[in-house]
Amino acid sequence: MTEETTAPLLEVSNLRTWFPSTRGEIKAVDGVSFSLAPGEVLGLVGESGSGKSITGFSIIGLIDEPGRIVEGSIKLEGRELIGLQPHELREIRGKTISMVFQDPMMTLNPVLSIGTQIRLALEAHEKIGAAEARNRAIKALAQVRITEPERKVDFFPHQFSGGMRQRVAIAIALLHRPKLIICDEPTTALDVSIQAEILAEMKELVAELGTALIWISHDLATVASIADRVAVMRFGKIVEIGPALGVLTRPQHDYTKALLDALPSRAKPGELLLRGSGIADATPPSRKTATGDLPPLGSPYLVIDTAVKRFEKNAGLFKNMAIRAGIAQPQAVVQAVDGVSITLKRGEVLGLVGESGSGKSTLGRMAAGITVPTSGTIRLAGRPIMSAGRSPRKITTRVQTIFQDPFASLNSRMRVGDIVAEGPLAHRLVSRAEAPGYVGQWLSAVGLDPSFANRFPHQFSGGQRQRIAIARALAMQPDVVVCDEPVASLDVSIQAQIINLLIRLRSELDLSLIFISHDLSVVRHLCDRVAIMYRGRIVEEGDAAGIYDDPQHDYTKRLLAAVPVLPIAA
Amino acid sequence: MLGFILQRLWQAAIVVLAMSALVFCGVYAVGNPIDVLISPDATQDIRAAVIAQYGLDLPLWQQYLGFLGRVLEGDFGRSFVYNMPVSELILSRLPATLELTLAAVLFASLVGIPIGMYAGYRPNSPVSRAIMALSILGFSVPTFWFGLMLIMLFAVQCGCMPAGGRGDTVSLFGVDFSFLTANGLSHMVLPALNLALFKFSLMIRLARAGTRELMLSDTVKFARAAGISEFTILSRHVLRLISIPLVTVFGLEFGSTLAFAVVTETIFSWPGLGKLIIDSITSLDRPVMVAYLMLVAMLFIVINLVVDLTYALLDPRLRKGRA
Numbered sequence: 001m002t003e004e005t006t007a008p009l010l011e012v013s014n015l016r017t018w019f020p021s022t023r024g025e026i027k028a029v030d031g032v033s034f035s036l037a038p039g040e041v042l043g044l045v046g047e048s049g050s051g052k053s054i055t056g057f058s059i060i061g062l063i064d065e066p067g068r069i070v071e072g073s074i075k076l077e078g079r080e081l082i083g084l085q086p087h088e089l090r091e092i093r094g095k096t097i098s099m100v101f102q103d104p105m106m107t108l109n110p111v112l113s114i115g116t117q118i119r120l121a122l123e124a125h126e127k128i129g130a131a132e133a134r135n136r137a138i139k140a141l142a143q144v145r146i147t148e149p150e151r152k153v154d155f156f157p158h159q160f161s162g163g164m165r166q167r168v169a170i171a172i173a174l175l176h177r178p179k180l181i182i183c184d185e186p187t188t189a190l191d192v193s194i195q196a197e198i199l200a201e202m203k204e205l206v207a208e209l210g211t212a213l214i215w216i217s218h219d220l221a222t223v224a225s226i227a228d229r230v231a232v233m234r235f236g237k238i239v240e241i242g243p244a245l246g247v248l249t250r251p252q253h254d255y256t257k258a259l260l261d262a263l264p265s266r267a268k269p270g271e272l273l274l275r276g277s278g279i280a281d282a283t284p285p286s287r288k289t290a291t292g293d294l295p296p297l298g299s300p301y302l303v304i305d306t307a308v309k310r311f312e313k314n315a316g317l318f319k320n321m322a323i324r325a326g327i328a329q330p331q332a333v334v335q336a337v338d339g340v341s342i343t344l345k346r347g348e349v350l351g352l353v354g355e356s357g358s359g360k361s362t363l364g365r366m367a368a369g370i371t372v373p374t375s376g377t378i379r380l381a382g383r384p385i386m387s388a389g390r391s392p393r394k395i396t397t398r399v400q401t402i403f404q405d406p407f408a409s410l411n412s413r414m415r416v417g418d419i420v421a422e423g424p425l426a427h428r429l430v431s432r433a434e435a436p437g438y439v440g441q442w443l444s445a446v447g448l449d450p451s452f453a454n455r456f457p458h459q460f461s462g463g464q465r466q467r468i469a470i471a472r473a474l475a476m477q478p479d480v481v482v483c484d485e486p487v488a489s490l491d492v493s494i495q496a497q498i499i500n501l502l503i504r505l506r507s508e509l510d511l512s513l514i515f516i517s518h519d520l521s522v523v524r525h526l527c528d529r530v531a532i533m534y535r536g537r538i539v540e541e542g543d544a545a546g547i548y549d550d551p552q553h554d555y556t557k558r559l560l561a562a563v564p565v566l567p568i569a570a
Numbered sequence: 571m572l573g574f575i576l577q578r579l580w581q582a583a584i585v586v587l588a589m590s591a592l593v594f595c596g597v598y599a600v601g602n603p604i605d606v607l608i609s610p611d612a613t614q615d616i617r618a619a620v621i622a623q624y625g626l627d628l629p630l631w632q633q634y635l636g637f638l639g640r641v642l643e644g645d646f647g648r649s650f651v652y653n654m655p656v657s658e659l660i661l662s663r664l665p666a667t668l669e670l671t672l673a674a675v676l677f678a679s680l681v682g683i684p685i686g687m688y689a690g691y692r693p694n695s696p697v698s699r700a701i702m703a704l705s706i707l708g709f710s711v712p713t714f715w716f717g718l719m720l721i722m723l724f725a726v727q728c729g730c731m732p733a734g735g736r737g738d739t740v741s742l743f744g745v746d747f748s749f750l751t752a753n754g755l756s757h758m759v760l761p762a763l764n765l766a767l768f769k770f771s772l773m774i775r776l777a778r779a780g781t782r783e784l785m786l787s788d789t790v791k792f793a794r795a796a797g798i799s800e801f802t803i804l805s806r807h808v809l810r811l812i813s814i815p816l817v818t819v820f821g822l823e824f825g826s827t828l829a830f831a832v833v834t835e836t837i838f839s840w841p842g843l844g845k846l847i848i849d850s851i852t853s854l855d856r857p858v859m860v861a862y863l864m865l866v867a868m869l870f871i872v873i874n875l876v877v878d879l880t881y882a883l884l885d886p887r888l889r890k891g892r893a
Contacts, residue, residue, distance in 0.1 A: 060793060060795055064786065065694075087807075090794075090799060093797040094795065094797025094798070095797055098795060107789060107792035107811070108792070109789050110885060111810045111811060111884060111885050111887075112806070112807070112810065113886075116806075120793070120798055120802060120806055120807075121796040121797070123802075124796055124799065124802070125797055130793060155887040156887070158886065158887045168669075173796070176797075380800045394763055504746055
């Protein structure tokens with residue numbers, strides 16, 4: 001819209017960035033063209049591997065070896081950037097174009113103070129004295145709304161929360177008043193309420209300083225709330241580009257439509273998502289454990305009664321002795337879960353929602369018999385989940401867990417078949433002779449080829465691994481499955497597949513699920529009942545529809561208000 | 571912080587006590603020093619008198635308790651061979667080893683770390699590959715052979731370096747040091763180089779591994795995106811981040827070199843602790859062995875304490891918990 005009236009700030013045409021590999025060139029970016037007017041915000045959307053980040057790194061000239069820009073042109077205010085000498089590019093970086101990364105935990109140097117890091121960034125482009133640099137650093141922190149900047153300038157990154165760290169990173173990116181900032185998933189690692197704050201501040205700052213922005217994200221909703229224009233990327237190409245509202249409400253390209261259809265926020269709760277289906281999933285094997293003694297669907301099943309979990313710091317020999325003798329006070333403790341009582345009915349899906357540090361995962365781990373509660377009881381059909389005594393052990397196989405990170409939760413040195421069979425064999429659910437057939441049945445039940453049993457986890461994608469993790473949990477023939485952020489690290493289309501899988505398996509196996517997530521739209525879609533956790537307590541609990549449509553507690557209201565919403569087509 | 575140091579000192583006391591018991595019993599098992607101490611043709615009376623004089627007729631635990639009591643008074647006993655107080659003997663040899671070790675470890679670090687960082691910064695360049703190949707060689711070449719080669723090349727063939735001894739020393743605070751005179755310094759070069767070889771290779775490999783990993787990190791990418799020059803990134807960001815494992819290894823190597831520089835000191839006839847302990851083992855000089863091994867234990871404890879305190883200095887994240 002603005003291209004005709006103003007000269008573009010940035011013009012990218014036919015950009016190709018390739019990475020040589022043993023199996024030929026990987027065309028990470030393969031013919032991308034777009035232009036950006038001064039002060040404009042462009043959202044670059046795509047799933048992992050679509051080339052959106054590599055596009056950003058190509059523009060700022062930071063492609064790691066052995067990757068290289070094969071052809072194309074990147075013009076900044078008419079000046080060609082491709083082919084510039086390293087020192088010429090360095091002159092531009094930080095001064096005219098700067099960048100903010102996804103994880104502020106990783107980007108800031110943990111051993112240098114914030115003030116030092118800002119000074120180094122200042123010295124990169126101007127001669128500046130120590131006192132002057134400190135003043136500028138304080139001003140820069142104040143600009144990104146960090147309170148008490150005079151004191152905080154001497155802080156180290158670990159003394160800041162995630163949101164504050166990202167503000168520091170933004171402050172560094174803004175130091176030299178760049179004309180363009182590239183933000184690569186800048187709010188992905190943050191909680192929704194922090195994300196909402198950063199989004200709002202970023203919008204203000206950009207408008208105030210007239211900086212153009214390339215906002216790279218996998219999340220259509222955040223992009224919708226900040227971008228003027230949106231470009232959707234897939235396989236290194238832009239498949240659709242246009243005004244944000246138009247692209248998101250009246251998508252032209254099939255892929256954009258597919259991305260939007262995969263979002264749980266756009267479907268009716270409980271229904272299969274449009275793009276998630278399409279895999280011919282086999283029926284899971286019939287269970288061998290006795291089901292006769294299970295209570296009927298809908299009756300209280302897993303009962304958590306005033307569960308408390310405290311994490312105490314180990315004080316060391318002397319201090320412990322002193323504490324026992326009553327001379328010293330015990331060390332500060334972290335009260336992860338603070339007296340939570342909740343009941344999971346049989347056949348129900350209970351959503352546990354909260355921001356990081358709210359204690360939702362700890363509660364889930366206690367429900368699954370992984371973590372011992374400091375006090376309180378957790379019972380399944382009236383029987384405790386863990387044995388009593390000095391070193392409690394989990395004594396039931398009826399509760400199983402699916403973890404967030406399918407890369408970390410599968411043993412990389414074991415074959416998939418052995419991973420799935422390990423538990424059932426140990427608990428004699430199957431004999432060694434039956435195991436391969438049993439594993440095959442479960443693999444096909446989660447939509448994987450039974451022949452995959454001979455492969456190793458690294459040969460699978462994230463979504464496939466999560467299916468393996470689901471097969472592993474279900475092969476134990478549980479009644480209750482605790483899902484701890486099972487779709488948080490997956491792309492939207494994969495996420496939709498896993499959500500559909502869970503919906504289907506749940507009804508086929510009469511499973512009860514505890515679904516832990518920070519993603520309110522996924523929870524809404526999947527859960528019958530929702531509990532909102534805040535600082536170790538449940539602040540609100542009720543039917544999913546009730547909570548979302550008519551939240552009572554202030555925190556719930558704030559949480560729901562912070563969720564970016566996609567514009568809906570008229 | 572004070573609590574932390576006190577706790578470490580308490581741990582140190584236990585370790586030293588355990589060490590003394592272990593060493594005392596171990597040395598007791600090695601052999602009877604009486605056979606070395608008196609001539610074979612001495613009469614039975616003299617023999618009995620000497621045994622009684624050194625308390626060697628008492629049961630082991632009494633000997634040990636007696637020894638502990640004397641240690642608490644600062645008396646480590648007298649050397650059987652040199653017939654002088656052990657503490658004096660060790661202190662007279664310590665400076666020689668200390669300066670040699672320090673020179674070796676400092677050389678290994680100050681030269682090895684930058685070379686290693688370069689190799690990690692440009693992992694695929696031919697120079698880096700050559701550095702890595704040589705560092706493997708540095709690991710695998712036996713110290714004694716390398717020492718002999720150094721002597722052959724620089725002392726025998728070229729004649730530009732002395733082959734052994736400490737050369738001229740200067741007394742500083744009542745202790746003799748070689749590194750303050752040109753002649754002493756030239757005597758130090760070859761043994762220090764020999765002693766440094768292994769540590770040098772180790773530092774190169776450690777620095778390279780750390781740098782290589784960090785160059786791909788978001789911290790470095792973010793610094794680059796801010797336009798910070800490569801040199802500043804390496805010297806300010808990367809060096810600080812890789813310094814913690816380096817300091818650990820520096821401490822361990824410093825300790826073990828100080829304690830076990832035996833081979834190098836023997837080859838270059840450097841009158842340090844290594845030679846002393848070898849001599850005392852061959853002559854079953856019990857007091858020297860026991861005192862020396864306890865000193866080594868203490869050295870390691872002190873060095874580890876210093877290393878731990880340095881961590882807190884290098885990494886602000888460790889400061890809070892230990893305050």
